[in-house]
Amino acid sequence: MMTFYLDRLLMIIDQSPSYSPLTKKAYRADVRHFCTHAETIDIPSLHRYITLLKQTYAPTTVARRIHALATLFDALVAERALVKNPLAHIKKPSRPLPKHRTAFSYTDARRVIETLQDDTVYAFYFLLLHTGLRFTEARQLHLMDLDLIERQLFVRHGKGQKTRYLPLHDELITVLTRYLDQQTNTDYLFVNNTGRLLDPNQTRKQLRLASQQVLNRTLRPHDLRVTFATTLYREHHADLLTVMRLLGHSDAKTTQQYILPSSEVARSSINRLTPTMHQ
Template structure:
């Protein structure tokens, strides 16, 4: 029975026009894991499976997997391969608290990137800091995605297969032009090693981590650059939230707000404005 559901779920994932390549990869992993550990798509079996998830994975991973499976089960119901969605009759796990994001100022992030000696890695992270792109979005950029005349780049592989244009500032334009003219070998993708191969994600992440631990004594991750981009635009350059949301490729302002870290200075000045017009006289 589970073999039937495995085949149907994998087919539904592959046929979906709305799932991105990375989403399909994650959903396939979720489905295979389910079919290895669950004996049926019924309430008792799924309760045991959810207990297994809780003992194995972090709360955010558990919540993501259950949401993915509930979505896929709805598709099975729609095609009548499943009578009812059993997950709708099981109490969902409590929504995990928002992940505490690490605050890195623009100057600190810039100092770390400036220590990178590999020109390709330097250009890659310089772009992340000044565009807010996700690691995967920058990794899939091609030369055709750059428009130096209009000073913008085209993100064609955004999350959820959403595309967008992101402007390039003058300094980033100079960095990219210098990299393309002097360092980049021939090939389709923008960021290539000296051997003409695409950057290895694990090696590229390691270079940033090591540089930040030496310079700052803490780990700067690629996604932290996205947070720094959003926070700097909003806090220091007074960019409106809707613009930041569009630059990041978000469809919900609530998601963007999680990327804009609180500022102690903003909080302090806000409290100081709470000055009463009259003071109560102490007796």
Template sequence: MMTFYLERLLKIIEQSPSYSPLTKKAYRVDVRHFCSHAETIDIPSLHRYMNQLKQTYAPTTVARRIHALATLFDTLVTERSLVKNPLSQIKKPSRPIPKHRTTFSYTDARRVIETIQDETTYAFYFLLLHTGLRFNEARQLRRTDLDLTERQLFVRHGKGQKTRYVPLHDELIMVLTRYLDVQPNDELLFQNDTGRSLDPNQTRKQLRLASQQILKRTLRPHDLRVTFATTLYREHQADLLTVMRLLGHSDAKTTQQYILPSSEVARSSINRLTPTTH
């Protein structure tokens, strides 16, 4: 029985146009783990499976896996491979409150990037800081996605297979122009010496080492995305809808999590309080 469900779920994941490659990879792991530990898809079996997950994994992982299975089970019901979704009758674990994101100012992020000696890695992270692209969105960029005449970038590999255009910062255009002058005219915008896309681990390592040396703390690629959103909204008064579209979000609530409160904003807000005269 579970062999049947495993094959059906894997096919659903593979055929879905709305899942990104990373989401598909995670869902395949979730499905294989579930089908190797559960006896069938019913309430008692799922209760046992959830208890097993709680004993082994962090709450965030447990919640993500169960929510993923609930979504996939709905598809099984739709195609009538399953009579009903038992997870609709079980209280699913709530998603833990996200950890407080570390704040990095634009100035600090820029200081770190300026110390990177490798021209490709430097241009890559300079682009992330000034466009807010996700790490993998930038890794998959092609030269044809870059339009210096219209001063914009086409993001074809957005999350959930969504595409968007992102305008280019004036200084970013200068950096990319200089970078392209010394790079071979290949398909990928960013590539290593062998002509392949940048190695994720090695590329992240360069940013980590540079930030630990300059700031004495770790700056990650995703922090550049947060810095981009926060700087636009807090310092340049961009409206939330504009920031949301630039980041490729479909929900403003998600964007709000990227806009971090600054101590200066908090302090000025407190100072605006006036005592009531009695």
């Protein structure tokens, strides 16, 4: 029985046009784990499985897996492979509150990026800081996605396969133009010296080492996305809907998690103060 459900669930995942490659990978792992440890899809089996998850994984992982299964079980019901979704009658684990994000000012983020020696990596992170793009979105950009005449960028690999257009900052256009003058590739926007896409681990490592040297803190690519959103909203008074659309969110509640509260920004600024020696 579980072999049948496993096959159906994997097919649903593979055929869904709304799931990104990373989401599909996670969902495949989720259903394989469930089908290995559950006897069938009913309320008693789900109760036992949720107990197992709580004993093994962090609350965030438990909530994500259960919410994923609930979505997939709905698809089974829709195609009549399942009479009803048992998770509709089980209280699902609540998602833990998001952790407080570390505040990095635009100035501090810019200082770190300006120390990067690799021209491609510099242009890559300059783009992230001025567009709020996700790391994967920026890494998969094609040259044809960049329109310097209309001063905009087409994001074709958004989360959930959503596309969007982004306006380009004046200085960002200058940086990208200078970068492209040195490139000979004709496909992807950002490639290494061998013509391949940037290595994710090495690219992240360069930002991490630079930030530890400059700020004595670790600046991650996703922090640039938070800095972009917070700076637009707090300092340049962009409305929430505009920030939401630029980030590619479909829910304003998600966007609000990216805009750091004023108290958090202030606390982060205070924490960067260092004592001085008085003569």
